[in-house]
Amino acid sequence: MKRRTFWSFCRLIFTITLCFAFFSCKKEAGIVIWVGAESKNFYQTKLDEWVESYKSANGGKAFPYKVSVESVDTGSAAGKFLDDTAAGADIFTVAHDNLGKLIAGSSAIAPITNDKLLKQIQDDNPSIFLDVIKGTVGGKEYTFGVPYIAQALVLYYNTSLLTDEDVKTWEGIWAKAKKLGKQSVTINGDDGYNNSFIVLSSRESDGQRIADIYVDKQFEKCNFNSDLAVATMRWGQRFFTDASSDGKINYGAKKVGDSGWEIELSNEASLSLIGGAWNFNAAKAALGSKLGIAALPTFTLTAVDVTGTNIAAGTKMKSGTFADTKMFVMKKHKQGDKKAEYLEQILMYLSSKEMQEKAFAECSNLPSYKNARTEFAAIQADTLEGKLAKIQLIMFDSGRAQPFGANSKMNNWYYSQGAPAIVMDILTNANNTYATTDQIKAGMAVIETIWKTGKRPD
Numbered sequence: 001m002k003r004r005t006f007w008s009f010c011r012l013i014f015t016i017t018l019c020f021a022f023f024s025c026k027k028e029a030g031i032v033i034w035v036g037a038e039s040k041n042f043y044q045t046k047l048d049e050w051v052e053s054y055k056s057a058n059g060g061k062a063f064p065y066k067v068s069v070e071s072v073d074t075g076s077a078a079g080k081f082l083d084d085t086a087a088g089a090d091i092f093t094v095a096h097d098n099l100g101k102l103i104a105g106s107s108a109i110a111p112i113t114n115d116k117l118l119k120q121i122q123d124d125n126p127s128i129f130l131d132v133i134k135g136t137v138g139g140k141e142y143t144f145g146v147p148y149i150a151q152a153l154v155l156y157y158n159t160s161l162l163t164d165e166d167v168k169t170w171e172g173i174w175a176k177a178k179k180l181g182k183q184s185v186t187i188n189g190d191d192g193y194n195n196s197f198i199v200l201s202s203r204e205s206d207g208q209r210i211a212d213i214y215v216d217k218q219f220e221k222c223n224f225n226s227d228l229a230v231a232t233m234r235w236g237q238r239f240f241t242d243a244s245s246d247g248k249i250n251y252g253a254k255k256v257g258d259s260g261w262e263i264e265l266s267n268e269a270s271l272s273l274i275g276g277a278w279n280f281n282a283a284k285a286a287l288g289s290k291l292g293i294a295a296l297p298t299f300t301l302t303a304v305d306v307t308g309t310n311i312a313a314g315t316k317m318k319s320g321t322f323a324d325t326k327m328f329v330m331k332k333h334k335q336g337d338k339k340a341e342y343l344e345q346i347l348m349y350l351s352s353k354e355m356q357e358k359a360f361a362e363c364s365n366l367p368s369y370k371n372a373r374t375e376f377a378a379i380q381a382d383t384l385e386g387k388l389a390k391i392q393l394i395m396f397d398s399g400r401a402q403p404f405g406a407n408s409k410m411n412n413w414y415y416s417q418g419a420p421a422i423v424m425d426i427l428t429n430a431n432n433t434y435a436t437t438d439q440i441k442a443g444m445a446v447i448e449t450i451w452k453t454g455k456r457p458d
Contacts, residue, residue: 030066031343034092037071042363043350044069050349065342074326078102081331090331090343091350095324096132096145099405102329103135103144110332111142114344121146124353126370129325132401145327147368148351148359152395153197153321154388155185156283157272158265159292167292170239170299170319173271178251181244183270185253186261188279192420193322195255197274197296198236199423200320202398203228204298209320209400213414213451217406222451224444227309232317233426233440235305240427255424262286277366280388293387295394296321308437323399325368366392413454419447 035043047067054063070089072080078098081088085108094102102109112118122130125147133145157167161180166172170184177184188194202209210229215221223229239252257264264270265286273283274296284291296319303313328347333340349355353375356367361378366389372379373393379386404411413419426434426443434440449457 030068031091031339031346032089033067033069033346034072034077034089035069036074036093039359039363039365040069040071042359046350046355046358047346050346063342065339067346082108085331088331090339091328091346093149093326094145094329095402096129096147096327097324097402097404097411099133099135099144099329100408100411103137104408107135107137107144108332109144109329110340111137111144112146112330112344112347114341114348117146117344117348118143120348120352124351124369125325126368126396128323128396128399128401129368132403132405133325133327135405145325145329146347146351147325147327148356148365149326150324150366150368150392150396151277151326152323152392152399153194153274153276153296154391154395155272155294155296156265156275156279156287157292157294158268158287158290160290161268161271162292164292164294167272167294168297170297173297174239174242174252177271178242180271181249182268183250183252183254183264184239185272185274186257186264186270187253187255187274188261190255190420190424192415192423194274195420195424195427196322197319198232198427199224200322200400201232201299201317202320204316204318207398210317214403214406214410217403219407219410219452222448224448224451225441227306227311228315229444230437230441231301231306231309231311231315233444234307234437235299235301235317236427237429237434237440238305239299241429253427277364277388277392280364280384284384291384293384293391295319295391318398321395321399322402323396324402327368360389364388409454413451417450417454418456419450422447422450 033043047069051063051067055061072092074093074095077092078094078101081092082101112121121143129147133147134141134143155167162173162176166176173184199211208228210226210232212221212223240254242252243250261273262282262285265273265283273279275283298319299317301311301313301315301317306313306315328350330343330347353369356369356372357376357378359365360367360376364385367376373390379389404414422443426440429435434443446456449455
């Protein structure tokens with residue numbers, strides 16, 4: 001009898017333990033959101049406020065989930081999520097060009113279905129973003145991304161060595177560099193993003209771009225062989241190869257050296273840097289009160305550049321940039337799961353123009369909201385942060401969104417199959433193999449083939 005009582009007691013304790021564990025897990029179940037480290041505290045505070053407001057708006061009924069914000073690097077968030085989607089965040093931040101790999105196959109993320117949220121996305125964002133946040137799954141196009149941050153490349157420069165007039169054109173910077181015996185500009189890397197100001201450039205008079213890259217999300221719609229492209233790359237080669245007679249000083253553009261671009265700026269070896277908002281704090285540390293920020297300069301094609309083309313000497317060009325959005329996406333939950341409905345409510349709140357304005361003021365996140373340049377007070381302020389925001393938004397006028405979200409191969413073929421290295425070889429005339437117009441054209445044809453096929457031509 002005592003033995004039966006003992007085992008009955010054990011079963012009771014075991015049952016109580018299981019129930020406690022079950023209800024504890026249920027209580028702890030929540031909504032997890034990934035953002036960049038610089039934004040974690042801001043968004044956690046704002047979501048705590050939102051949860052409290054939910055309670056007030058629902059007669060004292062608490063929000064059914066604990067909402068936690070974690071910091072995960074934007075560049076690695078998509079990969080981390082795909083490594084283990086079950087453990088991945090319910091909402092996370094990615095650059096829009098990650099969309100292709102997130103929706104490959106049956107899609108690991110859910111499309112936006114809330115009509116109010118879809119209308120907010122449509123109403124609040126520039127047209128440059130509205131296409132790249134969409135993807136096709138099962139033959140049907142959906143909106144997957146909710147833009148809330150924007151970014152573009154700008155020029156950081158030394159105001160003690162360059163004037164506002166100098167930085168309007170690359171020729172102005174170039175002339176000052178030769179006079180001072182210094183380097184015009186450091187490019188932060190020779191990849192297809194940091195070294196894209198020439199490849200993504202356009203003619204000022206009509207906006208004609210020198211390169212077509214995956215137009216209409218089509219692999220075959222790439223072009224890098226026009227006369228305008230050839231003349232522009234010849235200009236770029238002159239800019240990258242103009243050096244002192246002893247070869248010790250590169251008067252034009254050069255990729256960052258072993259010492260790092262921060263040292264090159266601070267010791268005044270280089271007059272400027274092409275960089276993004278993520279370089280701002282380091283640029284400010286390098287130059288202090290001498291830090292200036294400007295749009296990437298224009299440049300003018302000379303008779304030498306246009307030889308053998310139908311382009312007129314004196315054609316003025318605008319430097320280009322990828323003008324991108326960071327966007328929220330959400331995990332795909334089972335049909336009928338109430339959590340998905342709550343996720344879209346949170347997304348509407350986090351991406352609202354009011355929240356974007358607060359995020360800029362408190363953690364310098366450049367808003368994606370299309371009228372931020374004129375409507376947000378903090379952007380109008382006479383601060384470096386305000387100027388950085390205004391200049392990036394100005395760069396959007398001649399920028400383009402990275403067109404790689406439709407298919408993950410596009411990102412890979414543009415960046416990782418050798419095309420950026422050939423661009424750099426042409427610009428620097430590596431081993432004197434791109435000394436003539438025909439050689440430059442041949443190199444550009446290889447780049448175009450890689451963009452289209454992922455392979456060099458046979």
